[in-house]
Amino acid sequence: MSLEFVEYPAQGDHKATVIWLHGLGDSGDGFAPVAPQLALPKELGVRFVFPHAPVQPVTLNGGMAMRSWYDIKSMDLDKRADEQGVRESAAKVAAIIDQEIAKGIAPNKIILAGFSQGGVVSLHLAPRLDYKLAGVMALSTYMCVPAKLADEAKQQGLNIFMAHGRFDDVVPHSAGRQAFDVLSANNMEVSWQDYPMAHQVCGEELMAIREWLIARLS
Secondary structure (H helix, E strand, C coil), rough: CCCCEEEEEECCCCCEEEECCCCCCCCCCHHHCHHHCCCHHHHHHHEEECCCCCCCEEHCCCCEEHHHHHHHHCCCHHHHHHHHHHHHHHHHHHHHHHHHCCCCHHHEEEEEEECCHHHHHHHHHHHHHHCCCCCCEECCCCCCCCHHHHHHHHCCCCEEEEEECCCCCCCCHHHHHHHHHHHCCCCCCEEEEEECCCCCCCCCHHHHHHHHHHHHHH
C-alpha cells in the first residue's frame, strides 16, 4: 500500500522536493508547519511532502497501535530498530521518491529528511538507492543494522546533515554520534551539529537546516 501524506506546495515552479518523515506516534501533520517557517527562496521551487507512517502495534508500548515506521521491541540500541519493518517502510518511501522523479524532479533535487524513527528510515534508504539524492537530513536519530551498510551501500559521498540534542533522553546523543562515525567510515559526507535540547527540534537548528537546504538545492 502506498503512503498517504500531507504536502506544502512549491512556491512557484516545482523544481525540488523535500520528503520529511516524522517520529514514533506522530504523523505527517507534525512537521508540516515547519515548511512555511523555513521560508525558502521561491526561486528554489521546493515542494515538501510529509508522509504518514502506517498504524501498527508497537511492542514497547504494550502493543498499542500507533503510527510507526517499524516496531520497537527493546530500548537497547542494537535491537531497537526492527530491521524488517525498517526495510518495508524504506521501500514505501522509495516509491514516493520514484513518483517525484517520474514528475521530472532529478534525484539531485530531492532531499530525504527524518526525525527519530523517520531518520532511521532515511539513513537506511538513501545510501542503498540506485541514484544519489541531494542529501539526507537526519535529526535526533540512530542507525538500523549499521554493520550491513558497507556491503549494501550503493552511494558514496552522500551529503548528510545530522543534528541531535545533547540532553536527548529518548535517543541518546551517543547513538547519534555512533551513526555519524559509521556513516563517515563509509565515505559519506556527514556534518554534525548538536544543541542544548532534549528529543526535539529547536529554532537554532531550523536556521541551520534552512541554510543547508538552500546550499543543497541551489
